[in-house]
Amino acid sequence: MIERTTKSRVVFCVFNYGLLIVFGFLCVIPLWHVLMASVSDPRLLMGSAGIIFAPLGRATLDGYGIVLSNSAVLLGYGNTLLYVVANAAAGTLLTAIAGFLVSRKNFRLAKPLTAFIMFTMIFNGGLIPTYMVIRGLGFINTRWAIIVPALMNAYYVIVMKSAFEQLPAAYEESAKLDGAGSARILFQILLPLIKPTVVVVFMFAVIGQWNSWYPASIYLPRAREKWPLQLIMRSLLIQNDVSKLLTTSSGDANHVINMTGNLVKYCVTVVGTLPILIAYPFAQRYFVTGITLGGVKG
Amino acid sequence: MKKIISVFLAVILLLGTLQTAALAEYDKKLTYTVFQQGDDVPDPENQYRNSAMIHYWQDMFNIELDWQIPPQGSESEQMNLMLGTGDYTDIMDMGFNTENLGTLCDDGTIWDLTPYLDEYMPNYSAWLDANPDVKSALFDDSGRIYLAGSIQEHPKQWGGLVYRRDILETMTGGNVAFPSRNAEPTTIADWEYMLDLMTQYFKAAGMNDYAGLIIPAIGYFSTGELISGFGIGGADFVNAEGQVAYGIAEDNFYNYLVKMKEWYEKGYIYGDFASRSQDLFYLPNTALTYGGAAGIWFGLVQQLGDTMSLPEYGLMMEVEPLVAPIDTDHGIEAPAPVYLAANRGSNNAGWAISTACDEEKLIRILTAIDWLYTAEGAATRSMGLSEEQGAAELAEYTDKGITHGARKNGTIEWTDEMDAAKDLGTYEFGQNRLPGIVVDYKTRTCELNEQGVDPNVWGDEVWTSCGREGVFPYTISYTAEEQETINRINTNMQDYAHPMIVNFIMGRTELTEDAFKAYQQKLHDLGLDEYLSLRQAAYDRYTARAAD
Numbered sequence: 001m002i003e004r005t006t007k008s009r010v011v012f013c014v015f016n017y018g019l020l021i022v023f024g025f026l027c028v029i030p031l032w033h034v035l036m037a038s039v040s041d042p043r044l045l046m047g048s049a050g051i052i053f054a055p056l057g058r059a060t061l062d063g064y065g066i067v068l069s070n071s072a073v074l075l076g077y078g079n080t081l082l083y084v085v086a087n088a089a090a091g092t093l094l095t096a097i098a099g100f101l102v103s104r105k106n107f108r109l110a111k112p113l114t115a116f117i118m119f120t121m122i123f124n125g126g127l128i129p130t131y132m133v134i135r136g137l138g139f140i141n142t143r144w145a146i147i148v149p150a151l152m153n154a155y156y157v158i159v160m161k162s163a164f165e166q167l168p169a170a171y172e173e174s175a176k177l178d179g180a181g182s183a184r185i186l187f188q189i190l191l192p193l194i195k196p197t198v199v200v201v202f203m204f205a206v207i208g209q210w211n212s213w214y215p216a217s218i219y220l221p222r223a224r225e226k227w228p229l230q231l232i233m234r235s236l237l238i239q240n241d242v243s244k245l246l247t248t249s250s251g252d253a254n255h256v257i258n259m260t261g262n263l264v265k266y267c268v269t270v271v272g273t274l275p276i277l278i279a280y281p282f283a284q285r286y287f288v289t290g291i292t293l294g295g296v297k298g
Numbered sequence: 299m300k301k302i303i304s305v306f307l308a309v310i311l312l313l314g315t316l317q318t319a320a321l322a323e324y325d326k327k328l329t330y331t332v333f334q335q336g337d338d339v340p341d342p343e344n345q346y347r348n349s350a351m352i353h354y355w356q357d358m359f360n361i362e363l364d365w366q367i368p369p370q371g372s373e374s375e376q377m378n379l380m381l382g383t384g385d386y387t388d389i390m391d392m393g394f395n396t397e398n399l400g401t402l403c404d405d406g407t408i409w410d411l412t413p414y415l416d417e418y419m420p421n422y423s424a425w426l427d428a429n430p431d432v433k434s435a436l437f438d439d440s441g442r443i444y445l446a447g448s449i450q451e452h453p454k455q456w457g458g459l460v461y462r463r464d465i466l467e468t469m470t471g472g473n474v475a476f477p478s479r480n481a482e483p484t485t486i487a488d489w490e491y492m493l494d495l496m497t498q499y500f501k502a503a504g505m506n507d508y509a510g511l512i513i514p515a516i517g518y519f520s521t522g523e524l525i526s527g528f529g530i531g532g533a534d535f536v537n538a539e540g541q542v543a544y545g546i547a548e549d550n551f552y553n554y555l556v557k558m559k560e561w562y563e564k565g566y567i568y569g570d571f572a573s574r575s576q577d578l579f580y581l582p583n584t585a586l587t588y589g590g591a592a593g594i595w596f597g598l599v600q601q602l603g604d605t606m607s608l609p610e611y612g613l614m615m616e617v618e619p620l621v622a623p624i625d626t627d628h629g630i631e632a633p634a635p636v637y638l639a640a641n642r643g644s645n646n647a648g649w650a651i652s653t654a655c656d657e658e659k660l661i662r663i664l665t666a667i668d669w670l671y672t673a674e675g676a677a678t679r680s681m682g683l684s685e686e687q688g689a690a691e692l693a694e695y696t697d698k699g700i701t702h703g704a705r706k707n708g709t710i711e712w713t714d715e716m717d718a719a720k721d722l723g724t725y726e727f728g729q730n731r732l733p734g735i736v737v738d739y740k741t742r743t744c745e746l747n748e749q750g751v752d753p754n755v756w757g758d759e760v761w762t763s764c765g766r767e768g769v770f771p772y773t774i775s776y777t778a779e780e781q782e783t784i785n786r787i788n789t790n791m792q793d794y795a796h797p798m799i800v801n802f803i804m805g806r807t808e809l810t811e812d813a814f815k816a817y818q819q820k821l822h823d824l825g826l827d828e829y830l831s832l833r834q835a836a837y838d839r840y841t842a843r844a845a846d
Binding site: 043044046047048049050127128131132135140213216217218221222224227231234235236238 | 331364365366367368369370371372375376379382383385507584585586587588589590608611
């Protein structure tokens with residue numbers, strides 16, 4: 001069908017695209033500012049105000065040199081990759097199984113289980129009881145404290161459940177007539193049909209784990225070598241916190257005007273966010289389909 | 299002869315037995331978990347694990363420390379989590395503790411060190427006896443002590459008011475002539491002369507965004523800078539009659555507000571000061587200060603001299619320390635002392651020993667810590683190892699070109715090699731938060747050898763030139779109930795007063811004597827009298843302890 005070009009249509013398109021371009025700039029500018037600041041002269045950076053569109057002074061990669069030669073940052077990268085892979089792969093698998101289970105109409109416990117899962121979305125035990133559970137399991141200062149609690153996410157289970165419920169029952173019935181068991185029905189028949197949802201859950205798990213720092217700060221108090229990148233970055237970024245200064249006996253504030261440290265913060269931000277920024281667009285095409293497949297009912 | 303030889307051999311045997319007994323005392327290695335904040339250490343884990351000084355100390359007492367260093371920004375939460383779950387380490391750095399130490403002791407969380415002090419920590423005990431100000435800060439009202447404190451021998455003021463001297467020199471062709479005829483700006487008239495020159499300078503340079511004077515977003519320095527010239531020593535201070543006072547409720551604060559309002563109207567004060575609520579008071583608007591567009595601000599010792607200059611961009615700055623302007627019109631003769639770095643020891647800087655340690659472990663660690671209060675221990679914890687302590691054989695030193703250790707043998711002098719290697723991190727052999735006496739040996743050595751002006755000394759001399767008398771000690775201990783009441787009333791008063799102060803200065807609220815009296819009355823209504831009586835009672839107890 002050829003769409004007729006009317007005046008109002010042209011005005012709408014100009015306005016629409018204009019608005020989106022402005023909005024796009026608003027999203028890109030902070031990233032650009034951080035990127036340009038990370039290659040700026042640290043002393044000029046200290047004395048600059050507003051958004052930086054080009055490197056201040058002679059462009060330098062010194063900050064990146066410091067960051068990438070820091071063993072803690074590299075170790076953090078490795079840990080984060082491990083947690084991301086473990087959580088995204090195993091978490092998606094377990095979420096799919098749970099979603100499949102609670103979406104079965106002939107499963108008597110489906111409704112109570114769904115209610116139980118949804119209950120945890122609204123209420124949780126709180127920090128100290130959760131810590132005591134993790135401690136009781138012997139997970140404190142081990143990687144399991146990061147991986148195991150993040151394997152199951154109630155929201156993703158509900159998304160997955162909805163996706164399975166969207167599929168016609170005939171798929172499962174036909175498979176059963178052909179002698180397929182539950183595992184074959186799930187993995188060979190149904191999962192491929194909800195691939196966009198699986199990809200979305202996988203990406204959510206990847207992003208969630210990539211940005212996660214809090215559980216590590218609680219459960220890995222004596223295992224710095226197991227800290228994810230984001231926690232190491234947070235420690236670097238927060239070093240100017242005034243509370244620390246005011247609680248020191250010496251009150252030595254000189255460290256806060258370490259100009260190279262200021263530059264390093266920008267570099268760490270780039271180093272920490274770049275991989276996910278690169279990965280995100282590749283999965284983007286699945287996002288809308290994935291979520292609506294799971295959420296919209298006919 | 300036989301008798302003499304027999305006696306001699308017996309003595310040798312006895313000495314040998316005693317030595318063996320002493321060694322046997324430390325025969326078994328004891329491991330301690332330590333909760334230690336590490337925000338001023340670039341790489342805390344490696345720093346502590348590799349520190350030659352820590353290894354030396356551990357070997358001496360056959361102990362091993364297993365550090366638990368919380369992530370930056372999560373220290374308080376981790377501390378509360380430990381206390382909440384009972385999962386404490388053997389030793390806890392109490393820098394981020396918010397609980398009353400007496401309550402923690404009564405709850406069975408930490409040990410009361412008082413019964414062990416004389417027997418196992420004689421050096422610490424003697425040092426406290428010789429320094430009643432520290433003793434009164436570390437003991438509570440019930441006569442108990444819970445911390446092996448991190449104590450500053452001579453704390454130095456690390457920041458204060460600074461000004462751009464180069465602007466004055468430029469604008470007067472090197473003939474700076476303050477109305478007071480002093481070499482440095484001293485009175486309000488001097489400051490107005492200076493601020494006028496600065497404003498002219500910034501305007502002539504075509505700067506749109508500049509600041510003659512940067513004040514905090516709340517309109518005053520709670521630590522006392524600036525308002526001290528009006529006879530007020532900070533948010534809390536002790537007046538000439540020995541009474542605890544609340545700075546922003548004092549009558550003299552009206553004079554401060556009038557002057558600030560006048561300066562604001564003249565454009566001397568940074569126009570957007572009130573919107574910069576996220577700025578650290580000691581590091582305000584770096585775009586202006588480091589961009590060369592500020593005249594007076596709260597600066598740091600590291601900014602003194604020409605260190606902020608950018609010669610390659612033609613920006614030369616000469617920054618000098620400054621004291622508050624004296625309000626001579628209202629009979630003030632000298633600025634009041636300011637607040638920071640006035641205390642040498644505090645009940646939130648040091649180690650508490652938790653009940654996760656049994657008594658055997660407690661006694662061993664107290665004995666080990668006690669060494670850090672000896673002259674030898676203090677020198678080692680602050681500077682590092684000397685050649686005779688084994689530094690010459692350690693790669694940690696020799697890799698940095700330090701072949702003679704951190705200090706000269708048999709002395710407490712900082713070596714030239716250490717000074718040359720300071721960029722390699724040699725300052726961090728012992729941390730400020732480690733218990734013991736913190737001594738600035740480097741500065742002391744510079745002074746001994748007259749090696750020029752150290753910025754630390756220069757700034758400290760100027761900023762503390764009005765003495766430390768009358769500074770309200772922030773290490774005073776309160777009961778849990780007192781603390782709760784003080785915090786509640788203070789929060790209420792600040793919530794009311796801070797916006798009012800800003801409004802007075804910016805002219806949004808008319809500043810008259812009646813308006814100021816109404817403002818004072820409101821503070822009284824919010825509980826000022828109760829607040830002051832609680833502070834006064836705690837202060838009196840504190841001074842009584844110091845006098846005992």
